[in-house]
Amino acid sequence: MAAPLKQHLIDPEICIRCYTCEMTCPEQAIEHDEMNVVVDAEKCRFCMDCIPVCPTGSIDNWRVVQTPYSLEEQYSWEELPEQAEIAGGADEAPEAAEDVVARLLAEAHEGAGGRMHAPASASKPTVNLYSLSNPVEAVVQGNWRITSAESDSDVRLIILDFQGRPFPVLEGQTLGIIPPGEDAQGRAHAPRLYSVSSPRDGERPGFHNVSLTVKREEGGVCSNYLCDLKPGERVRVTGPFGSTFLMPNDPEARLLMICTGTGSAPMRAFTMARQRMVGPRPGHMVMFFGARTPQTLPYFGPLKKLPPELLEQHLVFSRLPGRPKEYVQDRMLAEEERVAEMLADPATHIYICGLRGMEAGVDAAFTSIAESVGLSWPALREVMREEGRFHVETY
Ligand SMILES: Cc1cc2nc3c(=O)[nH]c(=O)nc-3n(C[C@H](O)[C@H](O)[C@H](O)COP(=O)(O)OP(=O)(O)OC[C@H]3O[C@@H](n4cnc5c(N)ncnc54)[C@H](O)[C@@H]3O)c2cc1C
Ligand code: SF4
Ligand code: SF4
Known part of the structure; x- marks a missing residue:
């Protein structure tokens, strides 16, 4: 069976037949009769030029389909069809279309021990809306250091605004940043992936802006470019990417989150989304978060303000003066009863994100x-992965 496709459609109930989109489309993918304005699935290249010019928003509609709706079908509509249930859904869709990104994600997910699946109750993600040849420009709204100024670890919260262009993301997805300039061989720099650290409705609710959590890597091309960005500067972005490392929408689902460093980015998005969508539920979100010291732990201050009923936090430090080194796996073992109880609960979803080096210890x-x-x-992990309840993203 062919993989599901994303199809661009126009809502005939809202469209005022001004034909601005038709005049704008560089692919001549839009046409009309006396009844409707329609998009030819064979011609549309998802360039998004038609989106900002539409005065009603009726152009900004998308369906995941097994077979694209024909022009004849679209001409006959009085209203848009509902999203049909697609066998396998978005979970069967690739994580990313371009090889360079698909490869990075495949490597990042290797620690799951097999193909991951999205949680059964996850929303359908949009992937590959913007590609390397067709990136979207975002404007930097803010760039704040979120580790102590005294520490040697510079991690930043960077907020991007898409200026009215659609960038629909789900918590757990990543986006690609294309750094300007060329590498030593004179080729354009490859994109780097960054996890989205804001909820689906935006860093600020309803604003659909997107935040990233970026660590400055010494000598690193893209991380230094991002960490040095000033408000108002423009960034080329691709994505969104990722169709499996997603959050369950089911309010009964429990999340066991294990992270280090910037692996906290998706966990932040999950926590904010659950806070907005579900509210506090004791024992439903449990996090083991490792860093060298409190000064190098991203979001240490804001985390301290979160109520334990929303997020049970186990902050673990490996370089506290006068204290033995402690890593996330050590604290998990110390909290054996809590973790075992969650492992035995079929509502539990596990997320592991951060440095690749954490995988072996956490697995043990x-x-x-x-x-x-x-x-x-090994048997439980297999079952959880097949059920879309075990997720690993390390780099
Ligand atoms: C799925 C996924 C999600 C990710 N999410 C995040 C995230 O949320 N936040 C985040 O901060 N990062 C994230 N990353 C990592 C991110 O994509 C980049 O890899 C990271 O920012 C480093 O990129 P860079 O361009 O700064 O470094 P690069 O220029 O790619 O260099 C990487 C490292 O190699 C070193 N290096 C480069 N050239 C040389 C050389 N010639 N000799 C010796 N050393 C060299 C650099 O000093 C640097 O430390 C994610 C990665 C993946 C795959
Ligand atoms: S997304 Fe681009 S190609 Fe597709 S209909 Fe709109 S303007 Fe045309
Ligand atoms: S621009 Fe919007 S309102 Fe105008 S014809 Fe196109 S879809 Fe309809």
């Missing part, structure tokens, strides 16, 4: 904790 901790309650971690 899960093995030991599962054994303590008579479970086999």
